[in-house]
Amino acid sequence: MADAVLFEFLHTEMVAELWARDPDPGPGGQKMNLSVLEGMGFRVGQALGERLPREMLAFREELDVLKFLCKDLWVAVFQKQMDSLRTNHQGTYVLQDNSFPLLIRMASGLQYLEEAPKFLAFTCGLLRGTLSTLGVKSLVTASVAALPTCKFQVVIQKS
Amino acid sequence: MSRQANRGTESKKMSSELFTLTYGALVTQLCKDYENDEDVNKQLDKMGYNIGVRLIEDFLARSNVGRCHDFRETADVIAKVAFKMYLGITPSITSWSPAGDEFSLILENNPLVDFVELPDNHSSLIYSNLLCGVLRGALEMVQMAVEAKFVQDTLKGDGVTEIRMRFIRRIEDNLPAGEE
Numbered sequence: 001m002a003d004a005v006l007f008e009f010l011h012t013e014m015v016a017e018l019w020a021r022d023p024d025p026g027p028g029g030q031k032m033n034l035s036v037l038e039g040m041g042f043r044v045g046q047a048l049g050e051r052l053p054r055e056m057l058a059f060r061e062e063l064d065v066l067k068f069l070c071k072d073l074w075v076a077v078f079q080k081q082m083d084s085l086r087t088n089h090q091g092t093y094v095l096q097d098n099s100f101p102l103l104i105r106m107a108s109g110l111q112y113l114e115e116a117p118k119f120l121a122f123t124c125g126l127l128r129g130t131l132s133t134l135g136v137k138s139l140v141t142a143s144v145a146a147l148p149t150c151k152f153q154v155v156i157q158k159s
Numbered sequence: 160m161s162r163q164a165n166r167g168t169e170s171k172k173m174s175s176e177l178f179t180l181t182y183g184a185l186v187t188q189l190c191k192d193y194e195n196d197e198d199v200n201k202q203l204d205k206m207g208y209n210i211g212v213r214l215i216e217d218f219l220a221r222s223n224v225g226r227c228h229d230f231r232e233t234a235d236v237i238a239k240v241a242f243k244m245y246l247g248i249t250p251s252i253t254s255w256s257p258a259g260d261e262f263s264l265i266l267e268n269n270p271l272v273d274f275v276e277l278p279d280n281h282s283s284l285i286y287s288n289l290l291c292g293v294l295r296g297a298l299e300m301v302q303m304a305v306e307a308k309f310v311q312d313t314l315k316g317d318g319v320t321e322i323r324m325r326f327i328r329r330i331e332d333n334l335p336a337g338e339e
Contacts, residue, residue, distance in 0.1 A: 003245045005217050007178045009210045010289075014185055017206060040184040047180045047274075077177055 004079060011102060011122060014040070019118045034121035041122035045129020048073070062156065065134050066093050073130055091156035095127075096149070103148035116144040120152075127152060175247070179273050186286060196284040203285070207292020208299075215297040218244070226301070230326045231255075233303065234262050237294070237324075246270050250322075266320040269313065277314045285309050291322065302330040 018036050070082035074097075084096045102119050106112050120142035128140045137157040144150045185206075189199045218224075222240055227233040238250045242264075250264040271287045285291075291307040298305050304327040311321035 003247075005214070006210075006245055007181060009213055010178065010181060010185070010206075013206045013209055014181075016209075017202070018188065036188065040181070040188055043184050043187070044177065044180045048177065051176060 008102065011119075014122065015118050019121070034117065037118070037121035038125040038128075041125020041127075042129035042132070043125075044122075045126040045131075046133050047129075048076070048126070049130040049133025062091075062136065063087070065131065065136055066095070066154065068134075069127060069130060070095055073127075077126065091158065093154040093156075095152040095154065097152075098149050100148050100150045103144070103150060107147045110146055112147065113144065116147060116150070117142070120144070120150060124152065127154065175270065176273070179270055182271055182289065183275060186284075190281065190284070196281055200283075200285045200288045203288040204292040204295075207289035207294075208296035209292075210289070211293040211296025211298075212300050214245075214293060215300045218297070230259055230262070230303075233298070234264075234324070238264060241297075254323075260326040262324055263310070264322040264324065266322070269320045272314055272320075275314060282315070285312070286314050287312075287320070294322070294324065299330065302332075304328050304330055 015037065018040075019034060066085060066087070070085050074080060074082045078097075078101045080101070082095050083098045084094075086094045086096070100120075102123065103116060106115070106119070124140040124142050128138055131138045131140075131154070139155045139157065140152060141155075142150055142152050186199070186203070189202050190196075193199050193202065218241055222244065224236055224240060227236060234252050238252050243249050248266065248268060248270065250266045252262055253265055254263040255261070269287055271290070275286060277284065277286060287309065291309065294307040295305055306325040306327060308323055309321070310323045311317035311319055313320050
């Protein structure tokens with residue numbers, strides 16, 4: 001099995017190499033530049049979703065799916081659970097991690113706040129990809145007020 | 160209880176797959192970005208190097224391995240400690256050159272290539288080339304200039320995966336000229 005540090009270092013290197021490289025820059029500047037990383041996260045999330053045990057795929061409700069992300073997926077990826085899950089019961093969920101592992105070594109407080117979004121794009125994609133495999137279309141964005149706490153907002157797309 | 164234990168191993172397995180899949184996504188992306196495989200190989204090696212120079216610190220801090228006195232000892236540490244720690248495999252060491260400055264690492268199963276099939280039009284892509292960069296970068300930080308390259312690859316139909324390691328020279332501590 002691969003050590004968790006490997007993923008962390010690989011992720012850092014991917015951010016450094018790929019965050020500014022968008023072959024199709026649209027309006028909105030930097031935000032769009034993260035789409036490459038987000039896209040990679042999406043593909044990884046999709047594949048991880050496919051490898052989940054059968055029993056977990058039989059979710060009845062949307063909330064179960066989100067709970068699954070906070071517990072099982074987060075443990076699998078980051079060896080810890082999400083710290084809190086909130087919802088407005090209208091398809092918007094806020095997942096909060098008080099010490100997000102990919103930010104924890106950077107700073108505690110406001111230093112490097114501007115750099116933080118780059119390190120969240122892949123994980124946003126990961127969540128969106130896993131949801132997609134579980135049959136849920138969504139938009140996932142992340143925000144950081146102070147490192148290393150971050151919030152992932154999941155908006156379910158009704159079809 | 161048994162269910163919980165079960166989950167434990169599952170999450171470990173998943174974190175390993177996470178790395179493998181993420182690496183796969185990276186290679187896919189680089190193949191899109193660059194026109195020829197040579198450039199992808201170079202890029203993977205460069206990224207591996209950057210990882211290696213940082214990974215060595217993690218390794219030395221966690222493993223309690225001291226300074227190696229010769230290349231044979233280095234080979235042992237790489238195969239038996241480092242590969243085991245980071246990828247969970249123990250490659251075998253073979254094909255020493257008479258001078259003792261070259262050896263091969265034989266990987267029976269390369270975790271980076273799980274779920275991978277190489278398309279025909281990427282015959283010169285060295286899929287796991289990141290590993291070579293990691294080895295080179297990490298050893299450079301302990302004053303050893305080496306060359307690492309794949310000479311056999313199961314992805315390309317070879318029976319095993321073989322990384323050839325060649326010791327080039329010991330890197331001297333850099334003192335400015337004329338100072339002691």
